[in-house]
Amino acid sequence: MLSVKNINTYFGKNKIIKDVSFEINPGEIVGLVGSNGAGKTTIMKTILGLTKFTGEIIFNDALITENKHGILQNVGALIEHPAVYPFLSGYENIQLYCETEDEIVEMVGLLNMGGYIHANVKNYSLGMKQKLGIAMALVNNPELVILDEPMNGLDLESTILIRNIIKNYSARGTSFLISSHILSELQKIMTNIILIEHGCVILDKSIDEFIDNTKLKMVTSDIKKTIDILNENNINFELKESYLVISAHDVVLTQKMLVSEDVYILDLENNSINFEDKIIELISSEKRYENDQL
Numbered sequence: 475m476l477s478v479k480n481i482n483t484y485f486g487k488n489k490i491i492k493d494v495s496f497e498i499n500p501g502e503i504v505g506l507v508g509s510n511g512a513g514k515t516t517i518m519k520t521i522l523g524l525t526k527f528t529g530e531i532i533f534n535d536a537l538i539t540e541n542k543h544g545i546l547q548n549v550g551a552l553i554e555h556p557a558v559y560p561f562l563s564g565y566e567n568i569q570l571y572c573e574t575e576d577e578i579v580e581m582v583g584l585l586n587m588g589g590y591i592h593a594n595v596k597n598y599s600l601g602m603k604q605k606l607g608i609a610m611a612l613v614n615n616p617e618l619v620i621l622d623e624p625m626n627g628l629d630l631e632s633t634i635l636i637r638n639i640i641k642n643y644s645a646r647g648t649s650f651l652i653s654s655h656i657l658s659e660l661q662k663i664m665t666n667i668i669l670i671e672h673g674c675v676i677l678d679k680s681i682d683e684f685i686d687n688t689k690l691k692m693v694t695s696d697i698k699k700t701i702d703i704l705n706e707n708n709i710n711f712e713l714k715e716s717y718l719v720i721s722a723h724d725v726v727l728t729q730k731m732l733v734s735e736d737v738y739i740l741d742l743e744n745n746s747i748n749f750e751d752k753i754i755e756l757i758s759s760e761k762r763y764e765n766d767q768l
């Protein structure tokens with residue numbers, strides 16, 4: 475549905491997005507994660523044809539360029555702050571995007587905005603404005619919804635509500651590209667993760683692949699001999715003080731090799747760190763790599 479190929483985005487002479495490629499398929503909820511200034515908003519703006527870029531963005535077989543965004547009528551978006559008219563009511567703001575009254579009424583009910591939808595937006599709180607922006611992104615049955623920090627300013631009840639709405643839309647085939655600083659929040663809904671640092675994609679995986687990459691701590695009856703056996707069989711490992719760390723998918727082979735050499739696994743336990751720690755580890759190793767290149 476969306477294919478982003480070798481995108482480079484410049485602000486002046488600065489290349490902000492560097493050779494970024496990824497795909498989004500129907501029903502996927504793709505979490506766009508990265509440090510402040512990594513380029514998340516710029517990627518979203520580029521997809522929406524709001525920046526100058528080189529490379530190719532194809533949405534449903536149609537090319538998106540800076541000057542050609544007709545196809546984007548099937549894309550809903552909330553980027554940075556909701557673009558709303560403060561002297562119109564929330565209802566009137568949604569009307570500018572959606573002509574079907576029934577759909578507006580349904581959306582207002584879905585987002586629980588009935589209490590204030592006819593008040594002028596200038597009197598809305600941050601969270602109320604945010605919900606209005608999300609409503610505007612979701613109307614007209616978009617195939618793809620791009621949300622930049624959608625949970626900004628939302629209270630717990632609204633956060634849970636929006637999370638459930640996103641899951642329901644995705645189950646019906648709508649795709650989402652969502653950035654958020656609250657990883658634990660994204661973790662509850664995303665089906666795929668794209669990690670971006672300094673304008674480059676450093677990870678693009680389904681959540682199942684990401685989580686399955688489990689590491690195990692292994693203690694054996696003879697650590698020295700184990701290291702030799704692992705090296706001989708090209709099995710990757712890390713040596714820690716009193717144990718080795720291996721990938722879960724190497725366990726069966728490792729066990730076979732060790733037993734044939736009379737070495738026994740004495741202890742095997744999960745060494746996987748939590749989701750947030752994994753992301754931080756990836757970002758830190760990317761920064762270490764960049765420092766080494768300097």
Ligand SMILES: Nc1ncnc2c1ncn2[C@@H]1O[C@H](COP(=O)(O)OP(=O)(O)OP(=O)(O)O)[C@@H](O)[C@H]1O
Nearest residue numbers: 485486488490508509510511512513514515516517
């Ligand atoms: N209009 C602009 N002109 C010049 N530089 C810009 C402009 N917008 C963004 N940048 C630069 O592009 C880089 C990426 O910014 P971007 O807003 O895409 O990051 P982000 O990942 O969304 O950050 P955050 O998490 O803080 O919102 C930053 O270095 C920023 O300073």
